[in-house]
Amino acid sequence: MPLSPEQQAEIDTLRASPRSTLRTVSEGMERHLYTAHPVLDHGFVRVVDYMGDDAAITQAARVSYGKGTRSVQNDEGLIRYLMRHWHSTPFEMCEVKLHVKLPVFVARQWIRHRTANVNEYSARYSILDREFYIPAPEHVAAQSEVNNQGRGDTLQGDEAARVLEILKGDSMRAYDHYEQMISQEGQQGLARELARMNLPANIYTQWYWKVDLHNLFHFLRLRADAHAQYEIRVYADALCEIVKDWVPFAYKAFEDYRLGAVSLSAQMVDCLKRMLNGEAVTEENCGMSKREWREFKGVLE
């Protein structure tokens, strides 16, 4: 359960008090506003605020005074053109502010995306909750044999049970020690900023994260990808669903020209041309490294 009843009540109050505005509103995004979408066992993403919609992108591209006179089809066509040709600044006119609750080891990957504004829950000021990410059994997997940076088959039987027991036991023990150290009963109590140092990286943290649509697409391109770690990918997937409702034309263009697209090197394009001309191109005569050839074959298959 990611939200306490008090937190849910705050959200319900906000959703029950609509206000009229002259600002652009995305009907799809209004449905998400304030609502927490659960991710992993204790995490969530929720939209706290946003600016702009699909029309804001085309307005900026045309530097128009109002909505403009162009048709919806023209707007969609323009957005697709902008995305196809990497004309990115119009997408920066849309912004979103999110509240995210996530394990610390996921936060460490997430924070590498520097083109956002962040404010994190302070574990110097506040006491962290006893909430730790414990993977579902199907996500407890062995080290991958083909990818050093990934996982392979799911662990089975006793080994899986032992790993889960270790994860749970260590988390609880570390938190018990954290509580003991900060306690002021019969002792001074260690400062929270120090006591947190023995907490494991699967403890949950929270932050507000504000980003424009261009940089959000960059984040999603990398983190909704199959190469991203599952635990951050599920956050990216949840965000994709939200963005799809917020800016449907822009999201479709993103899906077509970024998420579902591939980039080919000059050598790959050359190989493709030779193949289309009927030549038998092989690993030996392709002019690429073994790994590149494997990746190229992966694209074609």
Ligand SMILES: Cc1cc2nc3c(=O)[nH]c(=O)nc-3n(C[C@H](O)[C@H](O)[C@H](O)COP(=O)(O)OP(=O)(O)OC[C@H]3O[C@@H](n4cnc5c(N)ncnc54)[C@H](O)[C@@H]3O)c2cc1C
């Ligand atoms: C599958 C995967 C594996 C990864 N593995 C590792 C790893 O093993 N080790 C590791 O350290 N990281 C790793 N990363 C993180 C990765 O290297 C990037 O730091 C992260 O994806 C953020 O990307 P970014 O810098 O493009 O994004 P942002 O920080 O959002 O930047 C967006 C763009 O702005 C520009 N930009 C922003 N800041 C600067 C700057 N200071 N100077 C110049 N240009 C800037 C760049 O063009 C950048 O692409 C991994 C990421 C992925 C997706």
